[in-house]
Amino acid sequence: MGCILQNTVKSKIQFTGVGLHSGKPVRMTIVPASAGYGIWFHRTDILEGDAMIPARWDVVEQSPLCTRIVNDHGVSVSTIEHIMAALAGCGVHNALIEINGPEVPIMDGSSAAFVKSILSRGLIAQTEAVRAIQILKPVRAERTDAWAELHPSDELEIDFHIEFEDEAIGVQQHSLAMANGTFVRELCDCRTFCRRADVEAMQANGLALGGVPGENAIVFDGMRVESGAGLRRTDEPVRHKMLDALGDLYTAGAPILGRYVGHRSGHAMTNALLRALFADPTAYRFVTCTPETAAKLPGVGANITEMPAVA
Numbered sequence: 001m002g003c004i005l006q007n008t009v010k011s012k013i014q015f016t017g018v019g020l021h022s023g024k025p026v027r028m029t030i031v032p033a034s035a036g037y038g039i040w041f042h043r044t045d046i047l048e049g050d051a052m053i054p055a056r057w058d059v060v061e062q063s064p065l066c067t068r069i070v071n072d073h074g075v076s077v078s079t080i081e082h083i084m085a086a087l088a089g090c091g092v093h094n095a096l097i098e099i100n101g102p103e104v105p106i107m108d109g110s111s112a113a114f115v116k117s118i119l120s121r122g123l124i125a126q127t128e129a130v131r132a133i134q135i136l137k138p139v140r141a142e143r144t145d146a147w148a149e150l151h152p153s154d155e156l157e158i159d160f161h162i163e164f165e166d167e168a169i170g171v172q173q174h175s176l177a178m179a180n181g182t183f184v185r186e187l188c189d190c191r192t193f194c195r196r197a198d199v200e201a202m203q204a205n206g207l208a209l210g211g212v213p214g215e216n217a218i219v220f221d222g223m224r225v226e227s228g229a230g231l232r233r234t235d236e237p238v239r240h241k242m243l244d245a246l247g248d249l250y251t252a253g254a255p256i257l258g259r260y261v262g263h264r265s266g267h268a269m270t271n272a273l274l275r276a277l278f279a280d281p282t283a284y285r286f287v288t289c290t291p292e293t294a295a296k297l298p299g300v301g302a303n304i305t306e307m308p309a310v311a
Contacts, residue, residue: 003129004294006093008032010122015113017105020079020192020216021065026101028083030118033094035126038253039087041069041077045100049073055084055097057251057275062268067248079104081267082192085247086114088255089183091123091299093130109191109216111243112307115184119304130289132297135258139283141272146264148273150283153259155179155296156249158242160262166195166220172238180301183246189232189308190239196221232308245270246298252277254286255297 013030033040039055050073053059061068061076068078083104087095089111107113140149159175176182196219218236219226233239241262248270249256262269277283287293294300 004289005125007123008094013117019103020106026105029098031096033096035128037094041097060271067267081244081247082111084250086111088250089298090118106216112189115188132255134287139277148265148269149261151259157259160242167223168220172235174238178298179296184302185306187243190236193218
């Protein structure tokens, strides 16, 4: 029956931009890595001590604003979710991400620039088989008004529901099977968003200093939408939440075969869900991906010609 081999990028891919919260310039490079390496970040501006951080669920510092990873020496990288979603959605299993600051560049607020560069450079098949995490029974994480669940499924599905007071967002729900390049076609261009009141509160606390409505974020204020040329999709907010969920789920260390359901969920909730999953060895198992199984993974079938024309 055979198996599907892991991938890395063909050559170095460099990005420059600003951090969403710091507003400071940052340079980031995706570097090819060997089979079985996984995804690691290297803080090139840290010259003493351990500057390496695995993009893994157990080093995530829970935050409602972004996904932040921290090593044992306190070295961190934040806002990793968009590049992680791009790697998952393009089928990159191994990469070293060199970065000269504490925050991934926000680019246009989506994963589109990362996806376009990865797919245009292409991937290299490696020597080890792809292993996936198969969900065997339901797992749930929750707080008072929000929850997230993983359910058994033979492919990765994401089902998301959001509710906001701002009329321009309101109630939105969307569900997608992530096989055959769905992420590239349907989600990769959807931008981060927030409410005007939240922006003002964050900036008063020294955050969101690099956020520019219409350039790298959508800002909602009641019925008003600050997004430059307008929304890319009528339900762009819930689709961006699905993008975030894919990136956060990829910190599991392997693709997931299961159905993710999120209700008013966010970064911290998805990480809590992964912690609950790995705390129960009866809830999952690792499987080697055959061609039939791999055809249901997000990165298989990804094609640059199907990208929305935004990057």
